[in-house]
Each structure stands twice: as structure tokens, then as C-alpha cells.
Amino acid sequence: MLYESLRKELRSRKYRMTAQREIVLKVFAESGERHLGAEDVYRKLLEKRYRISKATVYRTVELLSKLGFLRRLEFGEGVYRYELATPDAETVHQHVICRNCGELLEIDEQLVKQLVKNVEKQTGYVVTDYDVKFFGLCPKCQSKNKSKADESE
Amino acid sequence: MLYESLRKELRSRKYRMTAQREIVLKVFAESGERHLGAEDVYRKLLEKRYRISKATVYRTVELLSKLGFLRRLEFGEGVYRYELATPDAETVHQHVICRNCGELLEIDEQLVKQLVKNVEKQTGYVVTDYDVKFFGLCPKCQSKNKSKADESE
DNA sequence: CTATCTGCAAACGCTTTGCAGAGCG
DNA sequence: CGCTCTGCAAAGCGTTTGCAGATAG
Numbered sequence: 001m002l003y004e005s006l007r008k009e010l011r012s013r014k015y016r017m018t019a020q021r022e023i024v025l026k027v028f029a030e031s032g033e034r035h036l037g038a039e040d041v042y043r044k045l046l047e048k049r050y051r052i053s054k055a056t057v058y059r060t061v062e063l064l065s066k067l068g069f070l071r072r073l074e075f076g077e078g079v080y081r082y083e084l085a086t087p088d089a090e091t092v093h094q095h096v097i098c099r100n101c102g103e104l105l106e107i108d109e110q111l112v113k114q115l116v117k118n119v120e121k122q123t124g125y126v127v128t129d130y131d132v133k134f135f136g137l138c139p140k141c142q143s144k145n146k147s148k149a150d151e152s153e
Numbered sequence: 154m155l156y157e158s159l160r161k162e163l164r165s166r167k168y169r170m171t172a173q174r175e176i177v178l179k180v181f182a183e184s185g186e187r188h189l190g191a192e193d194v195y196r197k198l199l200e201k202r203y204r205i206s207k208a209t210v211y212r213t214v215e216l217l218s219k220l221g222f223l224r225r226l227e228f229g230e231g232v233y234r235y236e237l238a239t240p241d242a243e244t245v246h247q248h249v250i251c252r253n254c255g256e257l258l259e260i261d262e263q264l265v266k267q268l269v270k271n272v273e274k275q276t277g278y279v280v281t282d283y284d285v286k287f288f289g290l291c292p293k294c295q296s297k298n299k300s301k302a303d304e305s306e
Numbered sequence: 307c308t309a310t311c312t313g314c315a316a317a318c319g320c321t322t323t324g325c326a327g328a329g330c331g
Numbered sequence: 332c333g334c335t336c337t338g339c340a341a342a343g344c345g346t347t348t349g350c351a352g353a354t355a356g
Binding site: 169208212231232233 | 319320321322323329331
């Protein structure tokens with residue numbers, strides 16, 4: 001299971017398995033929320049009475065990303081967020097974000113895949129990963145908001 | 154010209170035209186580099202012996218974005234960058250970024266436009282803007298790097 | 307055992323804020 | 332002249348780092 005493969009991956013790269021690393025990974029595995037910042041993880045651990053230092057959380061989250069257990073995201077808030085990277089399923093998700101209410105919707109990966117192909121062809125790059133975000137108004141806010149769009153941003 | 158339209162836009166929104174605002178805009182208009190962080194702008198001003206406070210630079214850059222003279226970008230470095238938003242030409246650009254050497258290439262906007270259409274259709278959102286980044290290896294680094302891909306990130 | 311990892315606290319870099327004085331309109 | 336803007340310095344926030352002691356293997 002997950003922690004076993006963490007152990008294996010760590011060993012194969014000459015890192016050590018520690019309680020802290022397992023616990024941090026567990027936060028992601030068990031958390032309902034999907035996009036956690038390092039700071040969020042730290043707070044969650046405090047709530048659960050785990051005594052892991054903030055520095056370790058930051059280091060761990062980065063390590064877990066490097067190992068492929070987490071994926072680093074970014075929504076232009078000035079914070080890095082992370083989520084569980086389930087390597088089996090295709091769970092990369094690109095988003096449409098409502099500028100008004102903040103609603104966040106995933107978009108069909110297939111649409112993006114197509115684009116990636118074309119980009120590779122056009123640029124000669126090998127694309128290993130990507131980050132696609134669309135901003136706009138969700139259907140709900142389209143009907144509501146005709147006026148206050150100006151002062152808000 | 155540019156500073157005139159800045160003056161107008163400011164007045165129409167009840168802001169004032171100040172030397173600082175013009176100067177900051179000029180930095181973008183005259184700078185060769187395209188993606189400047191607020192901190193970069195501040196340093197450039199220091200070099201040129203302009204005595205504008207950092208706080209003003211931050212405030213100005215934000216204001217200029219709000220007014221549509223600048224556009225805020227973001228490349229996952231934990232810094233906001235800005236560029237001149239030339240409203241006439243279609244200068245939105247999406248990028249392919251090399252994970253190895255950092256080279257940054259623009260990709261054809263048309264490719265992305267297509268995707269936007271589909272996303273709107275599928276989600277019901279009105280997409281006002283977007284942010285599309287691809288990461289991978291540029292042709293040069295593809296040939297060079299067969300080995301050190303691991304430790305680097 | 308010893309190299310890696312952790313905790314702590316301090317440092318960091320970017321960004322924001324409060325306030326008193328400067329200056330645009 | 333009044334209201335906005337600026338400069339300054341301090342604080343804020345997320346993140347990183349140096350170091351001594353703890354711990355995995």
C-alpha cells in the first residue's frame with residue numbers, strides 16, 4: 001500500500017523512512033480537501049496533536065513531490081499547494097476558476113492532451129507536465145453579476 | 154501616446170497622475186526584459202537614480218494592472234511578474250518552459266484559443282483570461298541530459 | 307556507529323500596511 | 332485647500348537555512 005511504496009521509493013533513493021514522512025503523506029491521503037499548502041498541512045498536524053516542526057513539513061512536502069507522491073500546484077495566490085499524485089489513475093486536472101465566487105471546476109483532460117501534442121510538434125519540446133488554468137465567470141455568477149465587476153479587482 | 158492615455162485613464166477613475174506612476178510605466182515600456190517582478194522594477198529604478206520607494210512601486214504596479222496597462226504573470230517561482238499589456242495587439246502569450254535550462258518559449262495563441270472555446274462549451278463558464286504553461290525539455294537539453302535529471306529537482 | 311533527519315529559531319525575500327507629511331487637481 | 336499619494340519603517344506571511352541533537356539503518 002501507499003506507505004509501503006513510500007518506504008521503497010525512499011530506500012531506493014537513499015532516503016530514510018521516518019514517522020514524519022509517513023504522517024505528512026497520510027494527511028494528504030486522508031484529507032478531504034485537495035489542495036493543501038505546507039502551512040495548511042502544518043496546522044492540520046497541530047490540530048491532530050502531532051508535533052512536527054514547520055521546517056520538517058516544508059522539507060517533507062518538497063521531498064514527497066520530488067519522489068512523485070505529491071504534485072505541486074499553484075493558483076496565483078502566492079502560495080504553493082500540493083495534492084496527492086495518484087500515479088495509477090490519470091488525475092492531473094486543469095481548472096476553470098470563477099473570478100467572482102472562486103468556484104473551481106476541473107476540465108476534461110482530453111481537451112488538453114490534444115493541445116499538448118500540438119505544442120510538442122510545434123516547438124520540439126518534450127512536454128513532461130503542464131499547468132493550465134482558465135479564469136472567468138461561472139454560470140451562476142454570470143446571471144448575478146452585471147455591476148460590481150469593476151471595484152473587485 | 155502611452156503616458157497620455159495613462160493620464161486619461163487615471164482621471165476617469167479618480168486617481169491622480171504622478172511622476173512615480175509615469176516612471177514605473179516607463180520602465181516597462183523601455184525595458185528589454187519582459188517579465189519584471191516588482192522587486193526588479195525597484196532595482197532598475199535605483200540603478201537609474203530614481204528615488205521611488207519600494208512601497209510605491211508595489212502599489213503602482215498593482216494599480217497599473219488594475220487599469221489594464223500591465224498584466225500580471227506568474228511562473229511558479231513564488232513571485233508575481235508583470236509585463237506591458239499592449240491592448241491593441243494580441244500579446245497574450247502562453248509558454249513552454251524548459252525544466253533544465255529555464256528557456257522560455259511562446260506558443261502559438263491559436264492553439265490555445267481552440268481549447269478555450271471547448272472549455273466554455275463544456276463548462277458553461279465565460280472565460281475571460283487564462284494561464285497556460287507547459288514544462289518539459291527543450292530540444293537542446295533533450296540531447297544533453299540523459300543523466301542528471303534526477304537530482305536537479 | 308554514522309549519515310541522514312528533525313526541531314528550533316533566526317533569517318529570508320517578497321509583499322503589505324500605518325502613519326505623517328508631500329503634492330495633485 | 333482637501334483628498335490622494337508617497338516615503339519610511341515596521342510588520343506580515345510563506346518559505347528556507349544553520350546548527351546541534353535525535354534517530355534510521
